[in-house]
Amino acid sequence: MELKIERLPFGARPDKYMPDLELYKYLQEEGVRKMVSDHYDLLAQSSIKHLFPSNPVGLDAAKERSADFFVQRLGGPDYYKQHRGHPMLVRRHLPFKIDEDARIVWLECYRDVLLKLDAPEHLIMAFWRFLHDFSNWMVNSSDNPYPVIGVKK
Numbered sequence: 001m002e003l004k005i006e007r008l009p010f011g012a013r014p015d016k017y018m019p020d021l022e023l024y025k026y027l028q029e030e031g032v033r034k035m036v037s038d039h040y041d042l043l044a045q046s047s048i049k050h051l052f053p054s055n056p057v058g059l060d061a062a063k064e065r066s067a068d069f070f071v072q073r074l075g076g077p078d079y080y081k082q083h084r085g086h087p088m089l090v091r092r093h094l095p096f097k098i099d100e101d102a103r104i105v106w107l108e109c110y111r112d113v114l115l116k117l118d119a120p121e122h123l124i125m126a127f128w129r130f131l132h133d134f135s136n137w138m139v140n141s142s143d144n145p146y147p148v149i150g151v152k153k
Contacts, residue, residue, distance in 0.1 A: 001121050003111045003128045007100055010142040014133035020126035024074035026119050032074060035113055036067040042109035048102045090137055099141045107135055 024032060040063045043052050053059045068079035069087060080087060110131055114124050
């Protein structure tokens with residue numbers, strides 16, 4: 001199985017892919033939480049670790065928020081909405097400088113986790129396509145002086 005990473009234009013908000021909700025049925029809540037936890041463990045050792053809490057309590061809280069989001073997104077209970085309200089992920093990530101390189105590292109860490117996941121390939125691929133495009137929504141920093149798509153010099 002090949003999980004490709006492509007650079008996307010700054011400001012692109014692709015939403016053509018949605019995860020297959022069967023992944024939640026397959027992994028259950030515990031499996032989704034483990035997947036997210038494993039991802040954060042890799043992020044905490046990565047070149048973008050400065051974007052994540054460095055203390056175990058803060059990292060565990062970040063894992064829980066992210067897991068709540070993905071549990072809900074995959075069709076499980078709406079824990080994220082109950083505890084944090086509407087996701088508004090773009091706004092919630094604004095305090096952090098997230099560039100395309102950080103997005104790539106984030107995806108590489110997820111790719112490592114997904115390649116070890118015991119789930120049917122078609123479910124992993126559907127989730128990967130969703131993550132790949134969804135991740136560009138969080139990119140909020142660019143060295144390009146004309147970062148918005150469609151704006152010309």
